Structure formats: structure tokens, C-alpha cells
Amino acid sequence: MAEGALREMGFSDRILSPSSAEFAPASLRANAAAECKAALIAFPASTEAVSLAIRFAARSKLEIAVKCGGHHYSSASSIENGLVIDMGALKSVSIDKAAMKVTIGGGCLWGDVYTALRDKRLVCVGGGVHVVGVGGHITGGGYGPLSFKYGMACDNVIEATVVVADGRILRASEIENSDLFFAIRGGSSSFGVVTEFVLKIYPDQGPYFFKSVGFTADARVKVFSELRSFLARIPVERQILVFLNFVRGPPPHSEALIILNFFGLGAVEDFEDVFEPFLKAGTQFLNHTTHCPSLVEFSHVIDDLLLQGAPRKANGGAPITSLWPGMAEEVWDRWMSYTDANPDARQTKVFLEFHNSKRQRPETTCIPVDVPRHGMCVSSEEHHDPAGDQRAEQWTHEMNNAVRSYEKRYGARDLGVNGNASMLIEKSEDVWGQHYFRLRRIKAKYDPTYVFKRYFPIVLDLDGASASL
Numbered sequence: 001m002a003e004g005a006l007r008e009m010g011f012s013d014r015i016l017s018p019s020s021a022e023f024a025p026a027s028l029r030a031n032a033a034a035e036c037k038a039a040l041i042a043f044p045a046s047t048e049a050v051s052l053a054i055r056f057a058a059r060s061k062l063e064i065a066v067k068c069g070g071h072h073y074s075s076a077s078s079i080e081n082g083l084v085i086d087m088g089a090l091k092s093v094s095i096d097k098a099a100m101k102v103t104i105g106g107g108c109l110w111g112d113v114y115t116a117l118r119d120k121r122l123v124c125v126g127g128g129v130h131v132v133g134v135g136g137h138i139t140g141g142g143y144g145p146l147s148f149k150y151g152m153a154c155d156n157v158i159e160a161t162v163v164v165a166d167g168r169i170l171r172a173s174e175i176e177n178s179d180l181f182f183a184i185r186g187g188s189s190s191f192g193v194v195t196e197f198v199l200k201i202y203p204d205q206g207p208y209f210f211k212s213v214g215f216t217a218d219a220r221v222k223v224f225s226e227l228r229s230f231l232a233r234i235p236v237e238r239q240i241l242v243f244l245n246f247v248r249g250p251p252p253h254s255e256a257l258i259i260l261n262f263f264g265l266g267a268v269e270d271f272e273d274v275f276e277p278f279l280k281a282g283t284q285f286l287n288h289t290t291h292c293p294s295l296v297e298f299s300h301v302i303d304d305l306l307l308q309g310a311p312r313k314a315n316g317g318a319p320i321t322s323l324w325p326g327m328a329e330e331v332w333d334r335w336m337s338y339t340d341a342n343p344d345a346r347q348t349k350v351f352l353e354f355h356n357s358k359r360q361r362p363e364t365t366c367i368p369v370d371v372p373r374h375g376m377c378v379s380s381e382e383h384h385d386p387a388g389d390q391r392a393e394q395w396t397h398e399m400n401n402a403v404r405s406y407e408k409r410y411g412a413r414d415l416g417v418n419g420n421a422s423m424l425i426e427k428s429e430d431v432w433g434q435h436y437f438r439l440r441r442i443k444a445k446y447d448p449t450y451v452f453k454r455y456f457p458i459v460l461d462l463d464g465a466s467a468s469l
């Protein structure tokens with residue numbers, strides 16, 4: 001019935017209803033705990049069709065969820081008995097090499113974009129893994145392998161096309177609807193559906209390498225200490241990033257392990273002096289390098305890992321500016337006790353990512369992190385039993401708080417949480433910091449009837465909507 005009503009409004013693109021065979025696969029998300037059964041899934045193939053779908057939902061009193069790659073671990077892109085606007089048919093990539101910009105459909109995955117750019121020896125700032133959606137990643141404040149050179153993904157958006165709550169199609173840039181432009185770069189789907197992003201592009205920086213070095217737990221004191229000294233001494237010109245990961249080996253022993261991942265630009269041989277002190281920290285059970293001619297190959301490096309792991313997940317992500325004394329040790333202890341106490345969650349991992357993201361004109365986006373460079377502590381809970389869903393979310397929240405306490409303890413500013421990498425139990429004020437109040441006014445202007453409500457809540461400031469935005 002609902003499908004017929006959408007057709008009557010002139011929507012001619014693909015629609016799935018619960019009776020169709022493709023409905024169940026189209027409802028899957030990266031986290032099984034985030035999946036819902038929608039009333040309808042529509043796949044608009046144009047900006048005008050997105051507008052039709054939004055107006056149809058209002059007329060039919062259906063709640064909307066917008067889905068791109070489906071990789072947010074919350075149910076932000078799913079909706080029970082509502083309308084899912086699946087952006088999967090909006091996947092064009094058009095490169096303007098003379099102007100050094102690329103126009104990307106709001107349903108692309110990063111793999112689509114990197115592949116199109118590779119053929120012209122170009123790159124842009126995107127996520128580290130090919131399956132992640134451009135739509136969620138950019139609008140949620142994503143970072144990636146080249147963020148240490150060129151800033152976060154949202155810093156690289158030149159303009160965008162946005163369909164807002166009443167179905168209007170608006171251009172957003174620093175000179176056109178600049179308040180909306182501020183809000184969609186960090187506000188996720190709270191302000192409208194982005195059908196097109198125009199991004200800066202750069203000459204390809206490749207080749208790249210990805211080197212993994214694995215140690216058993218007894219090496220951790222030396223590894224943490226070496227990492228602190230590496231972070232203190234390595235100049236940014238060396239173009240090498242490091243990630244400290246805590247993972248467990250296969251059952252039945254599920255041994256606690258430390259893996260250091262290095263991502264670098266250039267030839268791995270040029271970085272032997274960087275690896276040498278780490279290699280002395282203990283015996284390695286893993287020392288493997290993947291050579292990546294372009295970001296396409298790099299974005300596939302963890303493909304095997306993506307196929308493993310438990311189906312139900314929760315994530316916490318807290319920005320960090322340093323590996324403060326005691327921080328790695330506390331994160332390790334918390335991770336060990338949690339995974340010991342919860343055998344169903346043994347596949348839980350923690351990633352301390354020193355990706356060294358820069359910001360470019362942070363005041364023009366609603367991502368509040370405005371320090372010159374930052375990394376992230378990502379706590380990635382994985383379990384099987386639905387009874388563990390709440391516990392998992394709570395643990396990621398506690399991990400975020402634990403990490404944030406170090407920033408405060410050492411006199412740095414609390415940077416809140418990363419919305420893209422956190423569950424919806426975090427406070428909106430912690431996602432958007434000082435910008436939350438401005439977002440409340442912008443929300444009242446562009447979405448006064450609260451159509452978009454799947455991401456972190458933004459309380460409307462109707463009195464302030466006419467004030468300066």
C-alpha cells in the first residue's frame with residue numbers, strides 16, 4: 001500500500017517492501033544489533049527522487065532513516081516500520097582535474113571513489129576501509145589515512161547538495177546556506193540528505209605500505225614506552241603513522257596480544273630506523289608488510305578481519321592528543337578485565353590510533369575538535385548474544401570516559417567523543433561541544449518539525465532560529 005502511494009507521487013526508482021526477496025539483505029547492517037525491519041526501503045537515483053521520498057514520508061507519517069554504507073554501529077541508518085532512504089543508487093564519481101575537485105554521489109563507498117581517482121593518479125581524504133560509506137563518513141566527521149596531511153574529510157568539502165526536511169533542494173557552501181554547510185559537516189543526517197559532495201583532490205601520494213608487528217602481552221611495558229618516545233620524536237615530515245591495537249588470538253586460549261600497525265607513504269625500507277627500536281621490545285609472532293601502490297589496495301588491507309568477528313557490536317571513539325602516561329596501561333587493564341569477565345565478548349578490540357589528523361578551518365564545521373592534530377582511541381566491542389547489547393554500549397561509554405579523563409588530567413581540553421565512532425548513549429553536548437547550541441538553532445530553521453531524528457538528538461531552539469546562525 002505504502003509502495004503504491006510512493007509510486008503515485010511519481011517515484012519511479014527501486015522500492016523494496018518486506019515481501020520482496022531482496023528486502024532482508026537490504027536491511028543488513030555492519031552491526032547485526034543495529035538492524036530494524038522498515039516498512040519500505042526506497043533507492044532514489046536522483047536528488048529529485050530523494051526529495052519525493054522525504055515528502056512521501058511526511059505525508060504518510062513514516063519516520064525516515066538514511067543509509068549509505070550501513071557502517072555506523074548504532075541504528076542511525078535503520079528504522080522500525082519507517083522509510084529507509086538507501087543512497088545506494090547515487091554512486092556517480094565525476095573528476096574535474098583542472099579544478100582539482102571531484103563530485104561524489106551521496107551513496108558512494110570510499111572504494112568507489114578511490115578506484116575512480118586512482119586511474120588518474122589522484123587521491124582525496126576519505127576513510128581507511130573501502131566498504132565505509134562516503135555519506136556517513138563525511139557528514140559524521142570522518143578522518144582517514146591522509147588526514148595528517150590534508151585535514152579531516154569534512155574539511156575538504158567545497159560544496160554539497162542537500163535535500164532538507166520539507167523536500168527543498170539546497171546548495172550548501174561557505175557562501176551559500178553557510179549555516180547548513182556548517183551543520184552537515186559533522187551533524188550526520190540531522191539536517192537533511194546530502195545527495196552530492198564536491199571534494200578537493202590531490203596528486204596521488206603513493207606508493208603506501210602497511211606494516212603489522214605483533215607481540216605477546218609480556219612485551220607491553222617496552223612497547224608502550226617505545227611508542228611514547230616514538231610519538232615524542234617523530235617529525236611529521238616522516239609521513240608514518242602508528243596504531244596500537246589490543247586483540248585476542250584464536251580460541252581456546254584467546255591469548256591477549258599487541259599489534260602495532262604502521263601506515264606510511266613511500267618505501268618501507270626508508271623507515272627501518274623507525275621500526276628498529278620496536279623490534280627490540282620483544283619477540284614478534286607477526287612481522288608482515290603489505291605494499292600498496294594506491295589507496296585502493298590500502299583500503300582492502302583488513303578485508304580478512306572484516307569477515308571475522310562477532311556479529312553484534314558497539315563502538316566508542318574518543319579523540320586524543322597524546323599517549324599520556326598511564327593511558328595505554330589503563331586501557332589495556334580495562335580491556336583485559338572486560339574480555340576476561342565476558343567470554344562472549346572475547347573478540348572485543350581496542351585501537352589507539354595516532355593518525356595525527358589535522359584540521360583546516362575547524363570553525364566552519366560543527367566538529368568541535370580544533371586542536372592542531374589529534375588521534376583517536378576506538379573501543380570496538382564484539383559479541384554474539386543479544387543479551388549483551390546494553391552491556392556492550394555501556395562498556396564503550398566507560399572506555400570513552402576513561403580516555404577523556406587523561407586529556408583533562410594532563411591539562412589538555414576534553415575533546416568529547418567522535419559521533420561516527422560512538423553509540424547513541426553519548427550526550428549530544430559531548431559530540432558537538434561548544435557548537436551544540438548553534439546546531440539547535442540551525443535545526444529549528446531547516447528541520448522545524450524534527451523529521452531527521454536517527455542520530456544524536458538535537459533539541460530544537462525555535463526561539464533562537466531567527467537569531468544569528
Ligand SMILES: Cc1cc2nc3c(=O)[nH]c(=O)nc-3n(C[C@H](O)[C@H](O)[C@H](O)COP(=O)(O)OP(=O)(O)OC[C@H]3O[C@@H](n4cnc5c(N)ncnc54)[C@H](O)[C@@H]3O)c2cc1C
Nearest residue numbers: 068069070071072076077106128133135136142143189194
Ligand atoms: C570497518 C570500519 C572502518 C571504519 N573506518 C573509519 C575510518 O577510517 N575513519 C573514520 O573516520 N571512520 C571510520 N569508521 C566509522 C565510519 O566513518 C562511521 O561508522 C560512518 O558513520 C559510516 O558511514 P556509513 O555511510 O557507512 O554508515 P551509515 O550507517 O549508512 O550512516 C551513518 C550515519 O550517516 C548518515 N548518512 C549516511 N549517508 C548520508 C547522506 N548521504 N546524507 C546525510 N546523512 C547520511 C546516516 O543517516 C547515519 O546517521 C569505520 C567504521 C567501520 C565499521
